[in-house]
Amino acid sequence: xxxxxxxxxxxxxxxxxxxxxxxxxxxxxxxxxxxxxxxxxxxxxxxxxxxxxxxxxxxxxxxxxxxxxxxxxxxxxxxxxxxxxxxxxxxxxxxxxxxxxxxxxxxxxxxxxxxxxxxxxxxxxxxxxxxxxxxxxxxxxxxxxxxxxxxxxxxxxxxxxxxxxxxxxxxxxxxxxxxxxxxxxxxxxxxxxxxxxxxxxxxxxxxxxxxxxxxxxxxxxxxxxxxxxxxxxxxxxxxxxxxxxxxxxxxxxxxxxxxxxxxxxxxxxxxxxxxxxxxxxxxxxxxxxxxxxxxxxxxxxxxxxxxxxxxxxxxxxxxxxxxxxxxxxxxxxxxxxxxxxxxxxxxxxxxxxxxxxxxxxxxxxxxxxxxxxxxxxxxxx
Numbered sequence: 001x002x003x004x005x006x007x008x009x010x011x012x013x014x015x016x017x018x019x020x021x022x023x024x025x026x027x028x029x030x031x032x033x034x035x036x037x038x039x040x041x042x043x044x045x046x047x048x049x050x051x052x053x054x055x056x057x058x059x060x061x062x063x064x065x066x067x068x069x070x071x072x073x074x075x076x077x078x079x080x081x082x083x084x085x086x087x088x089x090x091x092x093x094x095x096x097x098x099x100x101x102x103x104x105x106x107x108x109x110x111x112x113x114x115x116x117x118x119x120x121x122x123x124x125x126x127x128x129x130x131x132x133x134x135x136x137x138x139x140x141x142x143x144x145x146x147x148x149x150x151x152x153x154x155x156x157x158x159x160x161x162x163x164x165x166x167x168x169x170x171x172x173x174x175x176x177x178x179x180x181x182x183x184x185x186x187x188x189x190x191x192x193x194x195x196x197x198x199x200x201x202x203x204x205x206x207x208x209x210x211x212x213x214x215x216x217x218x219x220x221x222x223x224x225x226x227x228x229x230x231x232x233x234x235x236x237x238x239x240x241x242x243x244x245x246x247x248x249x250x251x252x253x254x255x256x257x258x259x260x261x262x263x264x265x266x267x268x269x270x271x272x273x274x275x276x277x278x279x280x281x282x283x284x285x286x287x288x289x290x291x292x293x294x295x296x297x298x299x300x301x302x303x304x305x306x307x308x309x310x311x312x313x314x315x316x317x318x319x320x321x322x323x324x325x326x327x328x329x330x331x332x333x334x335x336x337x338x339x340x341x342x343x344x345x346x347x348x349x350x351x352x353x354x355x356x357x358x359x360x361x362x363x364x365x366x367x368x369x370x371x372x373x374x375x376x377x378x379x380x381x
Contacts, residue, residue, distance in 0.1 A: 002157065002258070003045070003053040005082050005341050006148065007109075009100055010089030012061030015116030015133055019089070020044060020058045022133040022141055040072070041079040050149055052157060055341075057083065063096050077103075078320075082344035085151050086111035087144075090128050110151040114144070159342070161197045161257050163379025165226055165246060168202040173217070175210055175229035175237055189338045190250040194228060210236050217242065226377075228253065231363035232295055235370040246377040251363025254336030256379040258345040259361065265378060267358035268368045270331050271304075276311030278330040280304065283348070284318045285339035295362060296335060303369045326352055332359040 008016045024046045042058040057079050060072035080086075086104055090097045090113045097113075104111045113128040129147050131140040166172050176191055187195075198205040206224070208216040210233040217223070223242035231249040241247045255261050274280070284296045301314050317323070326332060332352055337345040352359035360368075367373040 002159070002341050003055050004048075004051050004152070004156065005055045005057060005084045005343060007041075007057040007059060007079055007083035007086045008089070009059055009062065009076070009086055010116075011063040011091060011096060014061070014089040014091060016061075016089055017058055018133040019087070019114070019116055019131075019144070020056050022137050023048075023056060023144060025137075025141075040075055048145055048148065051145075051152060062100060080104075080107060080109065081347035082341055083109050084153065084156065084341065084343050085109065085148065087114050087148070088112070089114050089116055090125050091115075110153065112147045112151050114147070159257055160379075161194055161253050162201075162226075162228075163253070163256055165248065165377065165379055166198060166201055166203045170201075170203045170225040171206060171220060171222070172198055172203050172226045172228060173206045173208060173213070173220075173224045175208055175213055175227065175233055177210055177230050177233055188250075190254050190336060193338070194250060194253065213237060213240055231366040232299060234367050234372040234376075238370075238372040238375050241375065247372070247375050248377050248379070249363040249367070251336040251361060252367070252376060253379060254338050255334075255361040255363060258337040258340060258342045259334070260346065260349045261378050263349060263353070264360045264364050265373075267331065267360040268364045268373065270358040270360075271307075271365065271368055274304070274308050274312065274330060276309035278308070279313045279315070279328060281315050281317065281323070281326070281329045281332045282334075283322055283332060284316075284335040285337050286318065286335070296333075300333065300362065300365060303366065307369060322348060324351075326355045326357040329357055332357055333365050334359060334361050336361060336363065 008020060010016045024044055040060070044056045044058070046054055046056070048054050059076040059079060060069070062073055062076065064070075064072060080103070086109050088097060088100060088104065088111050101111070113125065115125065115128040115130045116133055129143065131143055133140065174191065174194065176187065195205050195207070206216060206220070210229070213236075217240065223245050226246045226248070227237065227241055229237045229247070229249050231251045234249065238247055252261070255264050282296050282300060297316060304314065305312050334345070334348065349359060364373065367376045
């Protein structure tokens, strides 16, 4: 699920952490009178009425002018990459707050101005919502949630994973390898999310493994409308796809759900132009111990070097480690981004576009390298 990411911005001791504690109804952030109590951005998960699952990002005070403070502010700026909306805490005098208003406007991040500590009878700037995070907490929490809902993007949470490729009554076959790279005793998140959406659509999901796909198809009264496969199984799956059946992968669906699928498809053509002197960056959202069959660390590099040559240089990054400067790379290959929110993945896409660096994703890359890309259907929305 694409959790709503809400970043909390403000000067030191403006009440950011106490605001987060009030919203989550827990002491999740450390509160103290000492400036600089919050250092790195602190993330807290919770459910908000009507908004659903949310991530609150508590940040360091932006008026700390020490060297360490400037480093903390740089981390806040990076945290903005994943922010869907912002709560900007304002004081009586709009100093640094005005600068951050401009940053939010430039990035297109909707925000609400919040004047915390109303119990101190401070002057409230125009357009600011006055609250107290320590008195009448239930009432002020309701006021704050209403403010969040007012600035929530109208299309948030409405994007479909299958992108209109499935509808009520359609039979959809899901091909899910259960090899050493699959988590023991559970399915990976994109598979779970896709199955849930198909059930919500009242479609008919049929799950199988690659080696049983032909048997599965033979048991159906008619060809399925759609086959969704793990990208690693493209080479084995696409020769078995019946005429008139659409083919896609979980990674492709995630790329469209979270990123810019058309840009990814166009960028995949760069693979044919790579040489042994080229430099490729492979980025994955997960931070896990690599396995022998790991798709990003083993399988994609092996496919690329088989096609291009063993001299191809490949770097790997994971989690939030992603270079600011991409110009040294000829291509970026990103995972589906199921562990990131859409805003964060799009910020990486925007960085690649701004620097003129092609960027594609795991599923599109494997489809291109296995000759299946022309047979893959890309979601329209």
